Amino acid sequence: MAQKQDIQKIVLAYSGGLDTSIILKWLKNEYGCKVVAFSADLGQGEELDPVREKALATGADEVYIDDLREEFVRDFVYPMFRANAIYEGHYLLGTSIARPLIAKRQMEIAAKEQCDAVSHGATGKGNDQVRFELAYYHFNPAIKVVAPWREWDLNSRQALIEYAKKNDIPIPVTKKRPWSSDRNLLHISFEGGILEDTWAEAPEEMYVLTGSPENAPDTPQYVEIEFKNGNAVAVDGKQMTPAELLAHLNTLGGKHGIGRVDLLENRSVGMKSRGVYETPGGTILREAHSAVEQITMDREVMRIRDGLIPEYARLVYAGYWFSPERQMLQTLVDESQKCVNGVARVKLYKGLCRTVGRKSETDSLFNLDFATFEMDQVYNQADAEGFIKINSLRLRIRSLMQSSKKK
DSSP states (O other): OOOGGGOSEEEEEOOSSHHHHHHHHHHHHHHOSEEEEEEEESSOGGGGTTHHHHHHHHTOSEEEEEEOHHHHIIIIIHHHHHTTOOBTTTBOOHHHHHHHHHHHHHHHHHHHTTOSEEEOOOOTTSSHHHHHHHHHHHHOTTOEEEOGGGTOSOOSHHHHHHHHHHTTOOOOOOTTSOSEEEEOSSOEEEESGGGGSTTSOOOGGGOSSOOOGGGSOSSOEEEEEEEETTEEEEETTEEOOHHHHHHHHHHHHHHTTOOEEEEEEEOTTSOEEEEEEEOHHHHHHHHHHHHHHHHHSOHHHHHHHHHHHHHHHHHHHHTOTTSHHHHHHHHHHHHHTTTOOEEEEEEEETTEEEEEEEEOTTTOOOOHHHHOSSOOSSOOTTHHHHHHHHHTHHHHHHHHHHHHHHO
16 A cells, blocks of 8 residues: 555546546545546547546546557457457457556556556456556556555445535436446446346346347348458458447447347456446457458467467456566467458348358468369378378277276
């Protein structure tokens, strides 16, 4: 815990929501220092409109709102998607991958503004405290970190509401929308409130990025996505920047109800927690990327890379984006992606995204002369007998040994 008398200026990762609004005022009240409010524009849309005015009204001495959308997708989302990372079989890591970029920019502002400390709104139970602080210490091992949730006695939602009322802070969470959310270009997440009943279905009115699959168009939509070195570069023949492309896929996926996930996940600190996620564009992107890999990537290279996906995903989830082990894995992943050049055709229909075609003009490993079921001149089917016998040798030896034991 940082000593209050040693801190003159703090930069706070500020969203404008209830928690960080209270934290901003609490830092002013408890530490009596200057507070710089920093919000990263990662694709929250209209949510950022009132942030500057609200931060200043709550007591911020300075406010930064930085557009990081292109950097977010180009340098964080795309590298992760080159690895096909997915946590516990369902979660595409939308919140996890945003935290290291927010922390990176926060530390840059701290250096520029000569701040003594940084602060965040993550709770003492959650993953984000780990993600933020591991990144902070990567950039400055001596930085002081103020984590209000680990210091104050506002230990319930009601206590926060009372503090907000006492300090004239608007309360965005109501009985009509009793959950918290976090949004960026990759996804929007929901947790808390009524979602803490693990048996209850998430209400339809909660969803923001996707329409109901049941009410999605009755006509499927086909989309072609082009990849270069494992990165999506164009949709239906139109070149786009990374952020533009992901935003476009979000629109398409949302229209067809694609990308909803309801997951009871294992947090890094040890407890289970329910999260509901909408990742329309990311779901399409991962499906299309895998399709191009199918036609361009060597079997054994894919096997090794796929074996590393759980570890890569765990590192991102646990906040180790800037760790040497993640960087090492990224080098291997990126080497495997040099051949991932081609186009995937996917079909969007009522909550489903399915590959229906893939091609590569430069790196296809599919050879019709070898793969055809028709007559060919390049493959002697009788050769398969020797292949099978060699591969069955250990199984036959094991069977003979077991038979001899029974005699």
